[in-house]
Every structure is written in C-alpha cells, then in structure tokens.
Amino acid sequence: MVLNREQFDAFRMEIATFGNIPILSKYCGIGCVFCKVHTDSYLGHYPKIPAIDKEDLVKGFEYINPNVNYVRLGAGVLVAPHTDPFLHPDIYAFIKIAADYFPTKKITTVTTGAYIKEDKIDFLKSIPNYGIDLSLITMQEQREAIIPRSARERTMYLLEHAPLNKCTLMFTGNLDDIKRDLELLYRLGVNKKVRQILVRRMEHTATSQPRLKKLSQACIDTYEECITWVKNNYPDVIFTVPILKDVFRGGNNExxxxxxxxxxxxxxxxxxxxxxxxxxxxxxxxxxxxxxxxxxxxxxxxxxxxxxxxxxxxxxxxxxxxxxxxxxxxxxxxxxxxxxxxxxxxxxxxxxxxxxxxxxxxxxxxxxxxx
Missing domain, CATH: 3.40.50 (Rossmann fold)
Known part of the structure; x- marks a missing residue:
C-alpha cells in the first residue's frame, strides 16, 4: 500500500460516502472553467493522495456499499476532485480488476476523455460491465472557451467508438447549442449506446472566477426554457433539477x-x-x-x-x-x-x-x- 493512515482515512470516507474510489490527486490540467477546485478552500481539509496501487484499490473495495449497482474509479467529490482517472498509469488494469471483483456492478470512470488512449478502446469494450461516463459539456463553438484542453477530435472518436455508459451535456445558456449537441448525439447513435444522456445546469460559487459567474448566470436565467424544449423534443433525455418546481417535472422524475x-x-x-x-x-x-x-x-x-x-x-x-x-x-x-x-x-x-x-x-x- 502507498497510502499512509491519514490518506487512507480520507480515501475510505470518500468511497463509503459517495461510491467513488479516488485513485490519485494529480491535477488534470484540462482547465474546465466550471471546475471549483481552485476556489474551494474547504477541499484543502483533505489530504492529497499519490497514485494508489493495487493493494490500496482492493482494500478500498471493502467500503463500497453492497446495495449500490455502480463503482466509480477516478476523481472524488471531496478527495482528489481535480483529476482525471486516465492520468493514473494503471487505470486500464484497475478497471479490469474492479470489473472482475464486482461482476454485477457497473464500473465507470467520469472523464472528459482527454487522456483516453484510442488504442485501448477495444480493451475497454471487451469488459462487459464497464462504461465511460463522458463529460461532453458541449461540442459547439464555446467548447474551447469552457474546456481549454478540449481534445475535440479524440472526443468525437470516443462518441463513435468507445463503450459509453453516460453522456453529460452542460447547458451554456445558448438554446441553439443544446439543440445541436443533441442532434449530434442522436445522429451518431449515442442515445442507443448509453444508459442516459444528461443535461445539467452550470453552477457557480461566491468565489468563482468572473467568467464562470457570467456563463453560469446566463445558463440559470434560461434553464427553464431549455428544459421545456428538451422535454418536448427529446423526452428520453434526463436533466438535473436545481429546484423542485413543476416546470422540471418529466425527464428524470427521480x-x-x-x-x-x-x-x-x-x-x-x-x-x-x-x-x-x-x-x-x-x-x-x-x-x-x-x-x-x-x-x-x-x-x-x-x-x-x-x-x-x-x-x-x-x-x-x-x-x-x-x-x-x-x-x-x-x-x-x-x-x-x-x-x-x-x-x-x-x-x-x-x-x-x-x-x-x-x-x-x-x-x-x-x-x-x-x-
């Protein structure tokens, strides 16, 4: 094991609370404008963790809730939230180990896809209970402004060929963008491959950078209009519900x-x-x-x-x-x-x-x- 006692305690807490197995604290460098890590002083309460080894991983399996049907490898909510799972040198081996250990659970990795190797796609597709939770955000003109390391070509390759479990779009405040993004996903047949396509609202905190606050507020101001359109035109697409209002009924009624x-x-x-x-x-x-x-x-x-x-x-x-x-x-x-x-x-x-x-x-x- 490479984790010390303090690191393992945080590692264990993240797994038991959220079902995430944080595998390293290396900063991803993708630069997503909506990432709150750099302005979230609270996250500093938790220790950074080095790249975990197989022994840490398997020990962490003990804290997975037996009643949940998923296991997520990679970034945590509170522990190592600013990373991408595919930065870990052993990520592909870890996915296989987790899939074999939990044959009845879905193994997922939340990622923008920037670091996934195209030559590993066939290997990932060979694992029946694995799927990528792809944070697509948007493929329209604003993509590079929101995700500086956008890896646009690689992302298109993943949409066409990778084993996807979930695809998340982020409403940017521009209704035409969400229309074109959904048209793209349906044209590529992504809707037939994934468990869900999710549209979510952009959020900000009091200490977020001004650019994010501006983007987020534009999204918030027109989110109800966006969801009304999505419900009418893509009823199988689900969406986040920021507040329990009737306008958000439908889609994901959970x-x-x-x-x-x-x-x-x-x-x-x-x-x-x-x-x-x-x-x-x-x-x-x-x-x-x-x-x-x-x-x-x-x-x-x-x-x-x-x-x-x-x-x-x-x-x-x-x-x-x-x-x-x-x-x-x-x-x-x-x-x-x-x-x-x-x-x-x-x-x-x-x-x-x-x-x-x-x-x-x-x-x-x-x-x-x-x-």
Missing amino acids: YFIDADERIEKQKEIIKSLPEGTFVNLICPLSGYDYFTNAFRDVPNVKTNLIENHLYGGSVSVSGLLNHKDIREQFNPEKNDVMILPNEMYNADGCDLLGEKIHELELYYNAKIILA
Missing part, C-alpha cells in the same frame, strides 16, 4: 419521487412523536417551497430555509448544507425536534466542516433526526 418519499417518511416520523412536539424541518433552497407546501396543513411543523453561505453563488443542494450556516440562520422560538437531510453527513457522520451531529444537538438542545 427528484420528485425521492422528495415525495422523503416527505411521507418525515410525516410518519412526526406522527410517531409525542403529541405537541414541535418539529423544525431544515430545508435548502432547492426544496424549500416544495416541502413548505407539503407540510402546510401539518400542525406543529415549520419549514426553515437555510441558504448556503459557505459556498454562496447558485449552490442550493442539501448535500452542501452545514452546521455553520444553520447556526447563523436558524433561530427558532420553539424547537423540540429538528429534521435534517441525511445528505448533509458523510459516512463518518460529519458535516462538510467536520462537525458531528451531536454538536448541533447540544447547540440547540434539541433532538435531531435525519430523514
């Missing part, structure tokens, strides 16, 4: 299904509490209105909006909520029980800033339930 299931579970929990218990639901911007409407007739329940000040910008998801923001914004008059999103916590039970849940319980002198 967001609404998950929200409705969560609401039902929360209502069951609330019913089981002693009569008169006052419950505060902690909600990010992405779900606040939806959950407020769902609980409008439930007595002794209040939904509380917590904006993300840690990252700022357009960040609105529950997974990036944190104790610091809650303490700054949540000052209840009544508070017997708090219900928080379980996505706030990693596999070690810590929030983004490393605090355990009991620290928040002590601060508010209230019981906290994750649901």
